[in-house]
Amino acid sequence: xARRGGxxxxxxxxxxxxxxxxxxxxxxxxxxxxxxxxxxxVEAVSRIKASGLKLRFCTNxxxxxxxxxxxxxxxxGFDISVAEVTAPAPAACRILKERSLRPHLxxxxxxxxxxxxxxxxxxxxxxxxxxxxxxTYANLNEAxxxxxxxxxxxxISLGRGxxxxxxxxxxxxxxxxMKALEYACDIQAxxxxxxxxxxxxSALAEMGIPAHQAIMIGDDxxxxxxGAQRCGMRALQVRTGKYRSVHTLxx
Amino acid sequence: xARRGGxxxxxxxxxxxxxxxxxxxxxxxxxxxxxxxxxxxVEAVSRIKASGLKLRFCTNxxxxxxxxxxxxxxxxGFDISVAEVTAPAPAACRILKERSLRPHLxxxxxxxxxxxxxxxxxxxxxxxxxxxxxxTYANLNEAxxxxxxxxxxxxISLGRGxxxxxxxxxxxxxxxxMKALEYACDIQAxxxxxxxxxxxxSALAEMGIPAHQAIMIGDDxxxxxxGAQRCGMRALQVRTGKYRSVHTLxx
Numbered sequence: 001x002a003r004r005g006g007x008x009x010x011x012x013x014x015x016x017x018x019x020x021x022x023x024x025x026x027x028x029x030x031x032x033x034x035x036x037x038x039x040x041x042v043e044a045v046s047r048i049k050a051s052g053l054k055l056r057f058c059t060n061x062x063x064x065x066x067x068x069x070x071x072x073x074x075x076x077g078f079d080i081s082v083a084e085v086t087a088p089a090p091a092a093c094r095i096l097k098e099r100s101l102r103p104h105l106x107x108x109x110x111x112x113x114x115x116x117x118x119x120x121x122x123x124x125x126x127x128x129x130x131x132x133x134x135x136t137y138a139n140l141n142e143a144x145x146x147x148x149x150x151x152x153x154x155x156i157s158l159g160r161g162x163x164x165x166x167x168x169x170x171x172x173x174x175x176x177x178m179k180a181l182e183y184a185c186d187i188q189a190x191x192x193x194x195x196x197x198x199x200x201x202s203a204l205a206e207m208g209i210p211a212h213q214a215i216m217i218g219d220d221x222x223x224x225x226x227g228a229q230r231c232g233m234r235a236l237q238v239r240t241g242k243y244r245s246v247h248t249l250x251x
Numbered sequence: 252x253a254r255r256g257g258x259x260x261x262x263x264x265x266x267x268x269x270x271x272x273x274x275x276x277x278x279x280x281x282x283x284x285x286x287x288x289x290x291x292x293v294e295a296v297s298r299i300k301a302s303g304l305k306l307r308f309c310t311n312x313x314x315x316x317x318x319x320x321x322x323x324x325x326x327x328g329f330d331i332s333v334a335e336v337t338a339p340a341p342a343a344c345r346i347l348k349e350r351s352l353r354p355h356l357x358x359x360x361x362x363x364x365x366x367x368x369x370x371x372x373x374x375x376x377x378x379x380x381x382x383x384x385x386x387t388y389a390n391l392n393e394a395x396x397x398x399x400x401x402x403x404x405x406x407i408s409l410g411r412g413x414x415x416x417x418x419x420x421x422x423x424x425x426x427x428x429m430k431a432l433e434y435a436c437d438i439q440a441x442x443x444x445x446x447x448x449x450x451x452x453s454a455l456a457e458m459g460i461p462a463h464q465a466i467m468i469g470d471d472x473x474x475x476x477x478g479a480q481r482c483g484m485r486a487l488q489v490r491t492g493k494y495r496s497v498h499t500l501x502x
Contacts (some may be wrong), residue, residue, distance in 0.1 A: 135388045162435045179434040180427040
C-alpha cells in the first residue's frame with residue numbers, strides 16, 4: 001500500500017501544471033509600512049516561473065487596487081504583474097453590473113478606484129471589503145442603516161477572513177465586520193473572493209487548466225485550503241503568516 | 252372557549268403584582284443630546300407607582316453608570332431611583348468577582364466607574380458593552396488580540412442587542428460587535444443582561460414576586476419579550492422605540 005501510495009503521489013506530482021499562490025502570509029507579511037517579504041519567497045516565485053509551471057496569485061486583499069498591490073510586491077522584488085492576480089473587487093464589479101446593483105461602499109480608500117465604472121447613486125446594495133481604518137463606528141452605522149432601510153437587503157462581502165497578521169500584530173479581517181452587519185440585519189452576505197467556489201474557478205479558467213492539475217498554497221485553512229479542496233484542487237497550508245500566531249487556539 | 256378565555260385573562264390581570272419596564276425605546280428615545288421622553292411615559296410611570304404595582308426598570312443600556320442614567324431620566328421628569336434599576340454591569344461585576352476574572356474592558360468611558368472595585372491588571376477575560384464611539388478599529392483589534400492570546404478565551408458581553416434607535420437614527424448595538432469578535436476568535440460570548448434568564452430572575456428577586464405575577468414591557472421582541480417569556484413571565488411589546496423602524500424587514 002505504501003508503495004502504491006508513493007507511485008500515486010509521483011504520478012500526481014507529474015500531473016501538476018499550475019500553482020495558485022495566496023499572497024499575504026505566504027509571500028509577505030503585510031503592514032502599515034507596506035510589509036516585508038517572507039524569507040525565500042522572492043526566489044520561490046522566480047523558480048516556479050522558471051520551471052514552466054503556470055502561476056496565479058490569488059488574494060483576498062482589498063486594501064488597494066490590483067495596480068497598487070502589484071507595484072508594492074514588485075518593489076519587494078517579486079516577479080508579478082496585474083494580469084496574474086485574481087482578486088475580489090473585479091469579481092464583485094462583474095456581479096454588480098450583471099444584476100444592476102448600485103453599491104454603497106464600505107471599503108479601503110485605496111480600493112475605491114476599482115469601482116470607478118460602477119454607478120453608486122441611490123444605492124440598492126452594500127459592498128464591504130477590508131476597510132481597515134475606515135471601519136469606524138460612524139461608517140459601520142451608516143452601512144447598517146443603508147442595509148436595514150432596504151426592502152430586500154443585498155449585502156456583498158469581499159471575503160470572509162477572520163483576521164490576518166500585519167507586521168505590528170493581528171488585525172480583524174472583513175469577515176468579522178461582515179458578521180456584525182449580518183447579525184444586526186438578520187441577513188446573509190454573499191461572499192466574493194476566497195473561499196467562494198466561483199473565485200477559484202475563475203482563477204483556474206484564467207490559467208487554462210483543470211482543478212486536478214492545480215495546487216493552492218496558502219496560510220488559511222478555511223479560505224485557502226478548504227475553498228480550493230471544494231473545487232477539486234489539492235491544497236497545501238504553509239506555516240508562515242497567521243499560522244504560528246494561533247497554535248494555542250487551534251493546535 | 253372565548254368566555255373561558257376572557258375569565259382567565261381577568262383572573263390573570265388581577266394576579267399581576269409587578270411590572271418590569273424596559274427604558275430606551277419605551278420611556279424615552281436615547282440620543283447624543285441625552286434623548287427625549289416618549290409622549291405620556293412620565294405620567295405612565297407615576298400612575299403605575301400610584302396604583303401600588305411594584306415597578307422595576309430593566310435596561311441593557313451600558314453607556315453610563317446607573318447613577319448617571321437615573322439622573323438623566325429624573326431630569327426628564329421620571330420618578331426613578333438607582334435602587335429600582337436592574338442593569339448588566341453590576342451583574343457582570345458579581346460574575347467577575349466570583350470567578351476571579353480580571354477584565355480587559357471594551358465599554359463606554361462613562362461605564363468604567365461601575366468596574367472601579369475590579370482588578371483589571373493582566374487581564375484574563377474581555378468584557379464588552381455598548382462602547383459607542385469607543386468601538387474604534389484600534390480598540391476592536393486590541394480586544395481581539397487579548398482574546399486570541401488566551402489559552403481558553405473568556406468573553407463576557409453586556410447584552411446581545413442588534414441595534415437601537417437614537418434621536419439621530421439607528422445605531423449598531425453591542426450584539427453586533429460581540430458577533431464580530433466571536434467569529435474572529437471562533438468562540439461564544441457569555442451574555443449578561445437581557446435576554447439572559449439570570450438577569451430577569453434577579454429583577455424578580457429584587458421585586459420579591461414570582462414570574463407569573465409579573466409583566467415585562469419592552470420594544471425588543473428578542474431581548475425583552477422572548478427573554479421574559481422564557482422565565483415564565485408575560486410580556487408586551489410596545490410600538491415605540493425601534494419597533495416602527497423595521498416594519499419593512501420584520502413585518
